[in-house]
Amino acid sequence: MARLLKLNVFRYNPQDPKSVPHLQTYVLDETDNMTMFIALNRVREEQDPGLQFDFCCRAGICGSCAMVINGRPSLACHTKTKDLPDEITLLPLPVFKLIGDLSVDTGVWFRAMYDKVESWIHTRKEFDPKALEERMDNAVAEQIYELERCIECGCCVAACGTARLRDDFMGAAALNRVARFVVDPRDTRTDKEYFEIIGNDTGIFGCMGLLACEDVCPKDLPLQNQLGYLRRKMGITALKSLFSRK
Amino acid sequence: MSSILAMHVAQPSRRDAYLDWLQMLSGAALVLFMWSHMILVSSVIIGPGAMNAIAGFFERTYMAQIGGPLVFAAFLFHFVLAARKVPFRAEKQGVAWAHAKMMHHRDTWLWIVQVVTAMVILIMGAIHMWVVLTSLPISAEKSAARIQGGWWLLFYLVLLPMVELHVSIGFYRIGVKWGVIKADARSGAKKAENILFGVFMVIGLVTLVRFMFLAI
Ligand code: HEM
Ligand code: SF4
Ligand code: SF4
Ligand code: FES
Numbered sequence: 001m002a003r004l005l006k007l008n009v010f011r012y013n014p015q016d017p018k019s020v021p022h023l024q025t026y027v028l029d030e031t032d033n034m035t036m037f038i039a040l041n042r043v044r045e046e047q048d049p050g051l052q053f054d055f056c057c058r059a060g061i062c063g064s065c066a067m068v069i070n071g072r073p074s075l076a077c078h079t080k081t082k083d084l085p086d087e088i089t090l091l092p093l094p095v096f097k098l099i100g101d102l103s104v105d106t107g108v109w110f111r112a113m114y115d116k117v118e119s120w121i122h123t124r125k126e127f128d129p130k131a132l133e134e135r136m137d138n139a140v141a142e143q144i145y146e147l148e149r150c151i152e153c154g155c156c157v158a159a160c161g162t163a164r165l166r167d168d169f170m171g172a173a174a175l176n177r178v179a180r181f182v183v184d185p186r187d188t189r190t191d192k193e194y195f196e197i198i199g200n201d202t203g204i205f206g207c208m209g210l211l212a213c214e215d216v217c218p219k220d221l222p223l224q225n226q227l228g229y230l231r232r233k234m235g236i237t238a239l240k241s242l243f244s245r246k
Numbered sequence: 247m248s249s250i251l252a253m254h255v256a257q258p259s260r261r262d263a264y265l266d267w268l269q270m271l272s273g274a275a276l277v278l279f280m281w282s283h284m285i286l287v288s289s290v291i292i293g294p295g296a297m298n299a300i301a302g303f304f305e306r307t308y309m310a311q312i313g314g315p316l317v318f319a320a321f322l323f324h325f326v327l328a329a330r331k332v333p334f335r336a337e338k339q340g341v342a343w344a345h346a347k348m349m350h351h352r353d354t355w356l357w358i359v360q361v362v363t364a365m366v367i368l369i370m371g372a373i374h375m376w377v378v379l380t381s382l383p384i385s386a387e388k389s390a391a392r393i394q395g396g397w398w399l400l401f402y403l404v405l406l407p408m409v410e411l412h413v414s415i416g417f418y419r420i421g422v423k424w425g426v427i428k429a430d431a432r433s434g435a436k437k438a439e440n441i442l443f444g445v446f447m448v449i450g451l452v453t454l455v456r457f458m459f460l461a462i
Contacts, residue, residue, distance in 0.1 A: 071350045094345075161354055164345050165338055200262040201330075208331055209423035211353045211432075224432070228425020231266075235424075238263030 003030040005039065005081060008089040009051065013100045023089070024048075030081055036090075037065055037077035040102075052101035060218060063151035066093055066158070067102045073155035075218045093158035106154040113174045117197055121187045140185060147180035147226065149219050156213035156223060168202045172213035172223045175204055179226040182233070191237040199234045207231070265327060270424065272324035273416050279317055280413050284446060287389075288453045294386035294460060301384040314379045321375070325368055332361050356415050363412040370405045390460035399454065406450045414443040 005028045012021035026043045037058050044051045056062040058077045065076040068091040070084060081088070096104040113119075150173055157163050157171035178198050181187045198204045207227055214224040286304075290297040304310040333339045342361075346354050377392075378384065392398040418439040421427035427435045 068348065071348045091348075159349060159351070161342060161345055161357060164341055165333055195260075195263075199260065205262040205266040207423065208357060209353075209419050210351075210357050211422060212349060212351050214429065215351060215353070222429060224422060224429045225425065228422065228428070231423060232425050235263055235267055238260040239267070241260065242264075 003086055005030050006087045010091045011101050014098055034081040035077055036069060036079040039081055040076060052103045054103045061151060063153035066153040066155050068093060073158040073216050075153060078218050093154055095158050095163050096154055110152050117174050117178050119177050122189045123186060143183050144180060147176055150176060150221055151219055153218060155216045155218060159212035159216040161210050162206055162208050169206045170203050175230055176221060176223055176226050179230055195234055195237045199238060204230045204234050269327040270420055272320055272327060274420060275320060276324055277413050277417055284449060288449050290386050291452055291456050297386040305383045310382055318375050321371060359411055360415045363408040366408045367412055390457045393457040402454055410443050410446045414439045
């Protein structure tokens with residue numbers, strides 16, 4: 001006997017002055033292997049063509065379907081309804097700008113973040129198009145790849161108490177980005193240069209270690225370990241300059 | 247001059263890093279103190295003689311007279327540093343509360359517990375230290391008299407769990423923030439945190455009971 005799911009969905013259109021934020025309830029019969037992504041598409045097709053939410057890849061790759069599902073920021077396409085109770089509440093991710101209903105703009109946030117952490121390889125080496133590509137140690141390449149897997153869904157930022165308390169906090173995704181360049185031997189930035197980006201309360205020292213980021217990341221990025229690593233590294237960088245300069 | 251410039255153009259600074267170190271170190275120092283404190287006070291379980299001997303040692307070496315106020319200073323210092331992270335405005339408190347309720351996430355709740363216990367400790371801990379340090383020397387009989395009076399028993403029954411919660415959560419959080427506790431050790435560390443809380447609660451309660459029944 002299939003369950004009837006009760007979806008309480010956040011509805012609000014910031015463009016429309018008459019729109020009032022509210023929860024709208026939809027009832028839907030559950031099917032085999034149903035994900036939140038399938039459920040929402042059926043609601044849109046069968047009950048309410050005006051419902052706004054984002055998706056693209058439906059396979060946990062593009063990061064666009066993140067929303068708050070029964071309190072937890074997660075990917076709609078990654079969440080099976082069979083793991084949820086009969087009543088499911090869907091909210092848009094906090095922190096990010098609301099476009100409408102469940103749809104938020106994570107792009108602007110991530111773009112600004114990449115500018116801030118200068119998310120590109122910094123090097124003065126002249127590029128020689130004819131030379132063979134420089135080899136990289138396999139273990140290092142794997143370590144970089146592990147941190148590159150972030151799909152920019154924004155779940156870790158929406159789950160972060162610090163990010164909700166202060167708008168200027170960089171969030172785990174940004175700090176993880178920095179950690180990715182720290183391990184990359186092609187990036188010649190020194191610890192001191194990284195310190196200038198993240199060595200303050202908008203960066204690593206603002207993190208209060210609540211570890212919601214680690215617990216919600218749908219791609220299981222090793223955020224806890226990276227945050228700990230960066231705090232130690234940046235803390236030691238500060239102490240070193242205490243003894244070296246002047 | 248440099249401060250005038252820095253007011254208008256943010257300069258890279260090491261301030262937040264130093265403050266974070268000091269917050270962690272002051273917290274860790276207070277945790278160590280609380281453990282030694284527990285050894286002193288719970289020695290009354292063995293007998294008032296044991297507690298008086300330890301207290302007498304601190305008195306003779308002037309560690310009570312000098313160390314006491316120093317601990318008080320460290321306590322206030324830690325408060326000032328940690329308060330940087332506490333939402334004091336009603337609006338932010340509302341955000342923090344709504345966030346914790348939304349998330350159903352243990353570590354997020356633990357942080358709320360840490361902030362609330364901190365405020366209780368700030369007030370009750372200050373009262374406690376004031377009372378003890380203004381009536382030196384410390385003795386088992388004096389403490390027992392206070393506790394048998396009734397109101398102080400109630401006072402300690404509130405303060406004890408607050409301190410033990412704050413200490414065990416703080417100890418765990420230092421571990422995860424500084425990467426001493428890695429991801430694979432986290433569930434073990436949580437268990438250790440609970441055991442720590444449980445053991446110190448039991449010692450603390452047994453100590454209070456012992457004071458209740460100490461002949462003065
Ligand atoms: C017996 C007294 C106390 C002990 C043993 C103690 C211990 C600790 C420890 C070990 C930490 C973790 C440090 C860190 O995360 O870097 C901590 C954090 C904290 N303490 Fe205390 N503390 C005490 C009193 C207080 C008081 C009076 C306050 C008053 C405001 C306070 C407020 C806080 C706060 C808000 C945090 C969290 C800081 C953060 O989230 O980064 N503590 N404490
Ligand atoms: S560990 Fe740090 S970055 Fe992660 S959720 Fe907590 S405060 Fe945010
Ligand atoms: S770190 Fe994880 S939760 Fe955060 S944006 Fe990347 S994939 Fe999403
Ligand atoms: S639709 Fe792409 S991650 Fe869910």
